[in-house]
Amino acid sequence: DSGVTQTPKHLITATGQRVTLRCSPRSGDLSVYWYQQSLDQGLQFLIQYYNGEERAKGNILERFSAQQFPDLHSELNLSSLELGDSALYFCASSVENGRYTFGSGTRLTVV
């Protein structure tokens, strides 16, 4: 157990639907990062939060949004889902830059 908890582990949904992925960071970590991992694109940075505020944005589609709550857990919302959104979505947390602790990911399958 890395200390970063992601739920659900697996998600199968239809095109056009909306899903929410949840992440609880390791205790004491203020930064939360979301990454998307696909076979052809590798690990793509989506968005970062630090202590409740958005800190950096990467290749995140407009159909996707995220937030970090006062208890520091974070949610990634994916809407109007397309087949190409099928991927592994990882959350990571850190207290120091670069030394990330990753969750075990949510595997999203859009059918």
Added chain:
Amino acid sequence: GEDVEQSLFLSVREGDSSVINCTYTDSSSTYLYWYKQEPGAGLQLLTYIFSNMDMKQDQRLTVLLNKKDKHLSLRIADTQTGDSAIYFCAESPLNSGNTPLVFGKGTRLSVIA
């Protein structure tokens, strides 16, 4: 923009040394990292090197950094079947706190018994 390049596959025999190579683009990166991803799991930090160092050794792992060529390598001595995984190189592209890492696409290491 930032880019991290790695070869996609490496196959070695058990007991041999593995060398995984990486090139990066941002010369201002303060730290460079190696992460390991085992099947069905998230990435795990293996080791990292500060940019003013040439080499760092940690048990079976040796990291070499050539800052002039922006080349980073990870050597695993006496490779075991348990080392089979995907290895990611990552750079921190801006010399400021808490900026997101840029990862390579990962090198899949297969260890043949």
